[in-house]
Structure formats: C-alpha cells, structure tokens
Amino acid sequence: MQLDELLEELQARINAVRGTRDRVHSLLEAVVSVGRELDLSQVLRRIVEAGALLVEADYGALGVIGPDGRTLSQFLTVGLAEEQIARIGALPAGHGLLGEVIRHPEPLRLTDLSAHTASYGFPADHPPMRTFLGVPIRVRDEVFGNLYLTDKRDGQDFDTEDEAVISTLSVAAGVAIDNARLYEGSQRQQRWLRANAEITNSLLSGSPRPAALELIARRAQEITGAELADVSMPLDGTDDLAVELSVGPGGELRRGLVIPVEGSLSGAAYKAGRPVTTVSLATDDLYGGGAQRLTALGPAVAVPLGTAAGDGRGVLLLARAASEPVFTDGELEPLLAFAGQAALALELAERRRDAEQIALLEERDRIARDLHDLAIQRLFATGMTLQSAARLVEHAGAAERVGRAVDDLDETIKIIRSTIFGLRAKDREAGPGLRARAARAVGEAGSALGHPPRLSMEGLLDTDVSAQVADHAMAALTELLSNAARHAHATRVGVSLRATHEEIVLTVTDNGRGMPAQGRRSGLRNLDERARGLGGTFSVGSPSDGGSVLVWRAPLTGAAGT
Incomplete structure (x- = not known):
C-alpha cells in the first residue's frame, strides 16, 4: 500500500511537471506569436487572445489607456459575440473595477469581482462574470494598458501561477507593442515624406490650387485613417474661415461652409498656430461649425497650415470614426511637419504664379512700348507722307483714296493706343478696379x-x-x-x-x-x-x-x- 501511494504521488508529480512543461511551451508559443506581428492592432488582438488561452478564461479584454492617463481610448474583447457587444452598448471607459487597475497599475486577482468596493455592476445584457484577473502592460516606463481576464473554466479561481503566467506575457506584450509602434512610426514617417514630395511636385509643376488642396486633404486622410478631412481658408474681409475643400461624409454639403474662428476647433488652431485635439468632434464645445452634421465622428485634430498664428495659410481638420483611437503626440508631430511643408509648397506656388504674372505684365509693357515707339510712329510718318503726296495728285478720285487711307491710318493709331491702354490697365486689377x-x-x-x-x-x-x-x-x-x-x-x-x-x-x-x-x-x-x-x-x-x-x-x- 505504501508503494501504491508512492507511485500515485510520483505520477501526480509527473503530471504536474508535464502540465508545467505544457504551460511553459504554451507561454513561449504565445510570446512568439505576439512578437511575430508588426501591425499594432494585430499585436493587441494576439495579446488578449493568448492571455485568455493561457489561463483558460472565458472572457478577455485589453484596454488601452488614453492620453489623459485616466480613461480607456480602446477596448478589445475576446469571448463576446458581435451581437452581445451590440446589445451591451458603449464600451467601458475605464471606471469602476477596470479603473482600479489604471489607478493602481499592479496585478489584481479576485474570487468574486462583484464584491470589490470599486465594482459598479454590469450594464443590461452583459453576461455574468465572477472571477477576475487584471495585469498592467508596460511599454518601457509607460503603462500602455491593462489585460483583463474573467471566469476561468470549470468554475475555478485564478491562482498565483495564472498571475505569474499573465505577468510574464504582459512583459513580452510590452516589448511587442513597442516594436510595433516603432515600426508603425517609421512606416508613417515614410508615407508623410512621400506625400510631401508628391504635393510639392504637383504644385511646382503647375497644378491648380483646388487640385493641390484636395491632394493635401486626401493624403492626410489616408495616412491618419481619418473619416473626414477639411481644408479651411480665411474668408476675405471677415474674421471667419470657409471650408474650401472637404473629403469624406457630407463633403459636398460642407464645402463652402463658414466656420467662426471663435468657438470652433479649426478657429482655435488657426489663432494659436498649433494643433488642437478633441476626443469627440460631434460633442466638443470648441466645434461650432456644422457639428450637427458630424454626429458619427469622434477623435479629431485641427492643424494650422503654417507655423505662425493667424498667418493666413488656413487649417487642416481631420476626424476619425467614433470608435477609433484618439490622435497621439506621436501622430501630431509628423502631421504638423506635413502641414508646414504643405503650407510652404502652397506659398512657393503662389510666389511662382506672382513671378509669372510679373513677367507677363512686363512683357505686356514691352509690347505696349514697342507698339507706341515703333508701330505708331511709323504709321504716323506714313500718314504724313500720304498727306503730302495727296497734294501732288491731280486726279480727284486718287486724291480721295489717299485721303481715306490717311483716315484709316488715324483710326488704326487710335485702336493701337486703346490696345496699349488695355495692356497697361491690367496692372491695376489688384487695385480698386x-x-x-x-x-x-x-x-x-x-x-x-x-x-x-x-x-x-x-x-x-x-x-x-x-x-x-x-x-x-x-x-x-x-x-x-x-x-x-x-x-x-x-x-x-x-x-x-x-x-x-x-x-x-x-x-x-x-x-x-x-x-x-x-x-x-x-x-x-x-x-x-x-x-x-x-x-x-x-x-x-x-x-x-x-x-x-x-x-x-x-x-x-x-x-x-x-
């Protein structure tokens, strides 16, 4: 009997070692799987899927902390069907128990999450959950987000081994997120550089201004993943801005819309000469121009086209869908550089058009001088010669013809002088004409x-x-x-x-x-x-x-x- 007990104990230990080995293998596979991805959204999805699989949790979620450090800007879930998510409604913002891990970025393991003092309960149509494990994900010295896991299968509680496994995964996840962000930043920088080169080439090759503005808006919209891109310019004679070009939902309706500088997101960026952001464009108090038409839009940024406040270049407004993440500081820096380069390209194109206009006016002035100094003088001399010759002509009909020719020359001189006046008068088009x-x-x-x-x-x-x-x-x-x-x-x-x-x-x-x-x-x-x-x-x-x-x-x- 002692031998049987020893054999059973040995078998149990062997099974435990095998379980630990399998779990370590699973953890290594999860680390490799997470680290293999370079697309940030895919990395986040792999992290939450791997976490739920490693500890056999029915539900998993990953919350990305927003710029304010207190709320969640993204919330990815595993275990809930699309229909369930739609019935639950708005995704969590980081209050209650989820906010507890944000406020205190340490692992949190609970047997009954509803018993915690920070628990607010569940919204309607939310599935019941009991056990809970929350672990922060750090990227370098920054808390990027939190991994939440609930309801271990077979009704068991999460144990210290589960906490250790998820904590290890969170370290690998932080490295993978950092790599994905670096790769995403380098790719975005290359796209911004290509867009700048394309816009500069387009403007300097003679593309019309509307086509250049549309190119600026579309490239910024594509690179930032925005739903809407507006280019607003100062309205002559007023303190307002007008939407000169709009790309996205309701673009045709928004084109030509007058936006007040006071009380609007674009106006705030125009006055300050720096980017201004909002978490929700439709509900933000700063956005007064046509906000009722943009109820489906969320995070937005307004970037001045130029570096000085109120320099007259205009404003680029970009807005994402309500479910998309907010604009980060890492995105704003290249976006501001892009807007500055676009403004410089617009100014260079305007200077080139001014130079062409000056050259045209100078050429008109030269033509006017030549007409006056050469053509008119020669016609006048020819007319005087004909008048002198008319006195010597004895035939009445011939003398009359010579007289008509002199009159025609006088009329031609008048026409040329009128043409000269018209050429020179175009110089005054920018004046009070x-x-x-x-x-x-x-x-x-x-x-x-x-x-x-x-x-x-x-x-x-x-x-x-x-x-x-x-x-x-x-x-x-x-x-x-x-x-x-x-x-x-x-x-x-x-x-x-x-x-x-x-x-x-x-x-x-x-x-x-x-x-x-x-x-x-x-x-x-x-x-x-x-x-x-x-x-x-x-x-x-x-x-x-x-x-x-x-x-x-x-x-x-x-x-x-x-």
Missing part, C-alpha cells in the same frame, strides 16, 4: 449668408466699363447679395459679372425659396430704376427647380446724359 471691388463684396457677403457665394467674372471689366456704370453695378451687387442673405434662405448663391462688347451683365442666382408673391419690393424697384437710368434693364426669374435668377444689365458707358 471693378474686379477687385466685386471680389471684395462677394467675400464680405459670405459672413451674412453663412457660406461664400460662387463668383465668376468675364470680359474687360476694368477697362471697358465706365466708372459711373461700375459704381451702379457695385450698388446693384451689394443690394442683391443683401436680399439673398435676408430673404432667400439659400444654401447656395452664385454671382456672374460679365462685360460684353456693348453692355455689362450682373446675374445673381440662388436656390432659396424664390421671390414671394407679396412683400416689400422697394429694393428691387430701386435696382430697376438704376438700370433704366443707364439705359439698361432688370429682370427677376424663378426657375422650375426653385430659387431665383436676378439679372441686372446696362450699357458699358451708360445712357447719354446720365
């Missing part, structure tokens, strides 16, 4: 309308339109934009200003509620009288798809005697 005045008025109207109107201009507005008619046209434009802001309730307004050979035509369209059958018409009556006084017309139309079309036209020089 009709083009500049119209652009300024449309920019200022964006604040009252809530969105910047679309403006198109054609023809020689600064040279062919007389000062008197230009003043009347500006008064009409101001009145029409004011009416659109006060009465139309439109979300889209278009302005067209065109100078033909005979008249100037101002057209303002909107998609508002149209012209009411009854209402004050004094402003429209004034516009009609102003047009008639110049010899022109004013008409109001209502398209079949809604809105209104208002057309004000007048001769280039106005009616005689006005």
Whole structure:
C-alpha cells in the first residue's frame, strides 16, 4: 500500500511537471506569436487572445489607456459575440473595477469581482462574470494598458501561477507593442515624406490650387485613417474661415461652409498656430461649425497650415470614426511637419504664379512700348507722307483714296493706343478696379449668408466699363447679395459679372425659396430704376427647380446724359 501511494504521488508529480512543461511551451508559443506581428492592432488582438488561452478564461479584454492617463481610448474583447457587444452598448471607459487597475497599475486577482468596493455592476445584457484577473502592460516606463481576464473554466479561481503566467506575457506584450509602434512610426514617417514630395511636385509643376488642396486633404486622410478631412481658408474681409475643400461624409454639403474662428476647433488652431485635439468632434464645445452634421465622428485634430498664428495659410481638420483611437503626440508631430511643408509648397506656388504674372505684365509693357515707339510712329510718318503726296495728285478720285487711307491710318493709331491702354490697365486689377471691388463684396457677403457665394467674372471689366456704370453695378451687387442673405434662405448663391462688347451683365442666382408673391419690393424697384437710368434693364426669374435668377444689365458707358 505504501508503494501504491508512492507511485500515485510520483505520477501526480509527473503530471504536474508535464502540465508545467505544457504551460511553459504554451507561454513561449504565445510570446512568439505576439512578437511575430508588426501591425499594432494585430499585436493587441494576439495579446488578449493568448492571455485568455493561457489561463483558460472565458472572457478577455485589453484596454488601452488614453492620453489623459485616466480613461480607456480602446477596448478589445475576446469571448463576446458581435451581437452581445451590440446589445451591451458603449464600451467601458475605464471606471469602476477596470479603473482600479489604471489607478493602481499592479496585478489584481479576485474570487468574486462583484464584491470589490470599486465594482459598479454590469450594464443590461452583459453576461455574468465572477472571477477576475487584471495585469498592467508596460511599454518601457509607460503603462500602455491593462489585460483583463474573467471566469476561468470549470468554475475555478485564478491562482498565483495564472498571475505569474499573465505577468510574464504582459512583459513580452510590452516589448511587442513597442516594436510595433516603432515600426508603425517609421512606416508613417515614410508615407508623410512621400506625400510631401508628391504635393510639392504637383504644385511646382503647375497644378491648380483646388487640385493641390484636395491632394493635401486626401493624403492626410489616408495616412491618419481619418473619416473626414477639411481644408479651411480665411474668408476675405471677415474674421471667419470657409471650408474650401472637404473629403469624406457630407463633403459636398460642407464645402463652402463658414466656420467662426471663435468657438470652433479649426478657429482655435488657426489663432494659436498649433494643433488642437478633441476626443469627440460631434460633442466638443470648441466645434461650432456644422457639428450637427458630424454626429458619427469622434477623435479629431485641427492643424494650422503654417507655423505662425493667424498667418493666413488656413487649417487642416481631420476626424476619425467614433470608435477609433484618439490622435497621439506621436501622430501630431509628423502631421504638423506635413502641414508646414504643405503650407510652404502652397506659398512657393503662389510666389511662382506672382513671378509669372510679373513677367507677363512686363512683357505686356514691352509690347505696349514697342507698339507706341515703333508701330505708331511709323504709321504716323506714313500718314504724313500720304498727306503730302495727296497734294501732288491731280486726279480727284486718287486724291480721295489717299485721303481715306490717311483716315484709316488715324483710326488704326487710335485702336493701337486703346490696345496699349488695355495692356497697361491690367496692372491695376489688384487695385480698386471693378474686379477687385466685386471680389471684395462677394467675400464680405459670405459672413451674412453663412457660406461664400460662387463668383465668376468675364470680359474687360476694368477697362471697358465706365466708372459711373461700375459704381451702379457695385450698388446693384451689394443690394442683391443683401436680399439673398435676408430673404432667400439659400444654401447656395452664385454671382456672374460679365462685360460684353456693348453692355455689362450682373446675374445673381440662388436656390432659396424664390421671390414671394407679396412683400416689400422697394429694393428691387430701386435696382430697376438704376438700370433704366443707364439705359439698361432688370429682370427677376424663378426657375422650375426653385430659387431665383436676378439679372441686372446696362450699357458699358451708360445712357447719354446720365
């Protein structure tokens, strides 16, 4: 009997050694499996799966601690079906028992988790859980997150050996997470560098500004995994920003949206000249521009396009889905460098366009000088020669023809002089010409309308339109934009200003509620009288798809005697 007992004890010890050997092998396999991955999301998934498998837990979770050090920014689970997760609702934020391991980053092992003083209980539809094991995961000197395991199979409690195994796994997990983050950072840096090179090449090769802005937004959206990317620029004549380009959900609706500098995330970044982040874009108090359209978006960052506060470059806004992690400091640094490089590329492209414009103006000035000094003088000399020759011609018909030729030369000289004036007058387009005045008025109207109107201009507005008619046209434009802001309730307004050979035509369209059958018409009556006084017309139309079309036209020089 003693021999049987000794044999049984020996067999039990052999089985224990075998169990320990198998567990060590499993731990080594788990360490190798976790360390093999370089994608951070896959590393985190492997850690929680390996932890649940090693201690035979029914449920496992890994919570990533957010930037504030108090709450969870990510929560990955094992053992719960997608339907269960959907019924439970919002994922834990790190309060209660889960927060206990955050506040005290040491292993925590419980026989009954509901008996702990920090336990808040479970939400509706949450499966019951009893035993608990929580272990922090450290990356270098930083607590990256916590590994939570509950309900060991067969109703057993977690023991010291389980705690030791999970603690060992957490050390390997910290190394694997660090490697994955380093690899992810290097890959992201390469993508930022490639994006910067692509944008610079695009701008310096002559790509139009809208295409360059879209390239900036799309590359930033792809690299950061954002759902939404907005590029907002300062609105001329106001203290507001306007969304010049939007990529993502509701992009077409957001394009042209006016965002106040005060009380918005983009405005805060624009004023401060540094990135501004939020955990939830839809609920953040700083985001006032169109937040009601972005209820599904969560973490966001606004980055100024430039290094100085309020330097006029604009702002890049990026927002992720509500379930995605917040923007970390490691992501903000390359993002800020990217935004600075993009702003520099935009400025270089603008300087290059300015240089091309100067070269064009200089060439026009040279052509004007050559026309004046060479062509006009030679034509004038030819005309004088013909006039002298006409006196010597005895045949009446021939003398008349020579006279007509001299008159034609005089008319040609006038045309050339008018052309010279037109070439040189283009230098004043940035000054107080009709083009500049119209652009300024449309920019200022964006604040009252809530969105910047679309403006198109054609023809020689600064040279062919007389000062008197230009003043009347500006008064009409101001009145029409004011009416659109006060009465139309439109979300889209278009302005067209065109100078033909005979008249100037101002057209303002909107998609508002149209012209009411009854209402004050004094402003429209004034516009009609102003047009008639110049010899022109004013008409109001209502398209079949809604809105209104208002057309004000007048001769280039106005009616005689006005």
